[in-house]
Amino acid sequence: MKSLEDFFHRAWLKYLKLTPDASGIWSLLTDRGEEIKNDHVAFRTFNIPGIDRKSIGRLFEERGYCEVEDLPFPEKKLQATYYVHPSGAYPKVFISELLLEEFADDLKNWVMSLVGNSLHYKMNSLESLLNPVWETCRFEDYSRFLSVSEYAAWTAAFGVQANHFTVFVNSLKTFDSLQELNGFLLKHGFRLNGAGGLVKGSPEELLEQSSTMARFIPWKFFDGTVKEVMGCYYEFARRYVIPGTNHFFQGFIPKSANRIFESTYQSRPLET
Numbered sequence: 001m002k003s004l005e006d007f008f009h010r011a012w013l014k015y016l017k018l019t020p021d022a023s024g025i026w027s028l029l030t031d032r033g034e035e036i037k038n039d040h041v042a043f044r045t046f047n048i049p050g051i052d053r054k055s056i057g058r059l060f061e062e063r064g065y066c067e068v069e070d071l072p073f074p075e076k077k078l079q080a081t082y083y084v085h086p087s088g089a090y091p092k093v094f095i096s097e098l099l100l101e102e103f104a105d106d107l108k109n110w111v112m113s114l115v116g117n118s119l120h121y122k123m124n125s126l127e128s129l130l131n132p133v134w135e136t137c138r139f140e141d142y143s144r145f146l147s148v149s150e151y152a153a154w155t156a157a158f159g160v161q162a163n164h165f166t167v168f169v170n171s172l173k174t175f176d177s178l179q180e181l182n183g184f185l186l187k188h189g190f191r192l193n194g195a196g197g198l199v200k201g202s203p204e205e206l207l208e209q210s211s212t213m214a215r216f217i218p219w220k221f222f223d224g225t226v227k228e229v230m231g232c233y234y235e236f237a238r239r240y241v242i243p244g245t246n247h248f249f250q251g252f253i254p255k256s257a258n259r260i261f262e263s264t265y266q267s268r269p270l271e272t
């Protein structure tokens with residue numbers, strides 16, 4: 001791995017394949033003369049030693065990132081940790097993991113059988129995040145467990161993968177607010193996540209966020225069948241300065257993030 005720039009560029013290209021909206025939005029914004037800066041990039045994983053959130057976090061710490069805070073999402077049976085790069089030159093990294101012990105044995109055993117055999121695969125550099133850690137699952141299992149945990153099914157299918165990139169809205173010059181950006185995206189036909197309102201958070205909370213809804217994309221499952229399943233989404237974050245300082249709030253609001261997680265929920269039934 002040459003550099004963090006190189007890593008994020010390759011992670012972005014990999015993410016675009018699962019997120020057709022992100023390329024469309026990126027082009028629309030750059031055509032307006034915008035230079036897009038990322039606020040954060042989020043990854044999903046399971047709490048299995050070796051591939052858990054802290055093991056992945058360590059790969060970023062080796063590249064100068066600092067761990068900031070653990071965030072619990074009890075309702076979603078998730079735990080997350082985020083990391084910042086002190087230089088401010090790179091996006092924050094938000095890593096969440098599914099707490100497998102909170103699920104029944106059938107789901108746990110399924111995930112372990114999928115991932116377990118891959119545990120010889122050491123996550124020893126950021127490069128590991130750009131290659132599959134396990135082979136994708138069978139579609140039959142994906143559809144069976146989707147109703148139990150959308151997060152488990154998504155992660156089983158795609159692996160440890162950038163789940164979303166996030167535009168840092170403050171860096172946009174042609175939009176004065178997140179609401180204005182949302183209006184622009186809706187006008188261009190993009191679907192936004194309306195769970196809890198289009199904008200999650202408030203200026204008082206120092207963070208406002210919105211996101212697209214993931215779209216169905218064709219995905220080749222382990223058994224060779226190609227099915228349309230929910231891919232990734234694109235997020236937008238506007239941050240506010242912490243009163244009495246000249247620093248932007250760099251944290252996350254669990255209540256808002258909880259809703260943003262739902263951007264990969266599907267709105268129509270799977271065609272099996």
Ligand code: NI
Binds near residue numbers: 040042166235260
């Ligand atoms: Ni996010």
